[in-house]
Amino acid sequence: MLLYTATLKDGRVVLIREFRMEDKEKLFQMYESLSAEAVRWGMPPYTRDRIEKWWLSNLQNLIPIVALHGDRIVGHAQIFTPAHARRKGTADSAMYLHQDFHNVGLGAAMLPKLLELARREGLHRVGLTVVAENARAVRLYEKFGFKVEGVLKDAYFGEDGKYHDELAMALILE
Numbered sequence: 052m053l054l055y056t057a058t059l060k061d062g063r064v065v066l067i068r069e070f071r072m073e074d075k076e077k078l079f080q081m082y083e084s085l086s087a088e089a090v091r092w093g094m095p096p097y098t099r100d101r102i103e104k105w106w107l108s109n110l111q112n113l114i115p116i117v118a119l120h121g122d123r124i125v126g127h128a129q130i131f132t133p134a135h136a137r138r139k140g141t142a143d144s145a146m147y148l149h150q151d152f153h154n155v156g157l158g159a160a161m162l163p164k165l166l167e168l169a170r171r172e173g174l175h176r177v178g179l180t181v182v183a184e185n186a187r188a189v190r191l192y193e194k195f196g197f198k199v200e201g202v203l204k205d206a207y208f209g210e211d212g213k214y215h216d217e218l219a220m221a222l223i224l225e
């Protein structure tokens with residue numbers, strides 16, 4: 052059971068733990084209150100319906116963690132493990148933090164905890180794609196050992212009406 056307290060760069064303290072189904076409403080509330088900037092390089096809208104469909108109905112293939120500040124979920128990160136035998140040990144990951152908690156080290160506190168769970172599950176590879184201009188996310192992933200494996204040219208159609216490159220990144224866990 053993961054239970055970890057982190058002190059952020061601005062002194063706030065958050066609790067990081069595995070997601071539980073009873074957190075559902077708080078998770079919806081975090082996603083519903085994300086600013087346009089926070090989802091600028093994501094795949095909005097993050098409505099209740101889509102969260103239910105994409106994630107909560109697929110929990111058997113997910114390793115989700117949350118960060119709580121008081122009673123509020125302020126961060127959510129997860130690993131998706133495909134069920135197919137030919138994808139054994141491989142996974143994709145994603146992380147979203149509430150904008151009130153950007154750039155104060157919450158991502159850096161959550162990512163190693165997520166990777167710890169990935170290792171515990173015996174996973175071999177954790178991959179992700181990130182819009183190349185999402186420099187903060189790229190920096191965070193690189194800091195924890197993810198390597199850029201390639202560029203997906205014009206793979207992301209931005210809210211600015213333009214195509215943007217994505218980077219394929221991954222970490223081999225051994």
Ligand SMILES: CC(C)(COP(=O)(O)OP(=O)(O)OC[C@H]1O[C@@H](n2cnc3c(N)ncnc32)[C@H](O)[C@@H]1OP(=O)(O)O)[C@@H](O)C(=O)NCCC(=O)NCCS
Nearest residue numbers: 089146147148153154155156157158159181186187188190
């Ligand atoms: C991307 C995200 C998860 C990063 O988490 P975070 O808590 O904000 O990041 P941290 O504060 O832990 O670390 C960010 C690092 O990037 C650096 N950084 C910040 N802005 C940067 C920029 N414009 N260019 C390069 N580096 C930058 C910071 O200095 C820090 O590095 P350091 O600790 O070595 O100083 C978070 O900002 C977020 O949820 N963003 C919106 C959703 C999103 O884009 N998710 C990723 C989708 S793949």
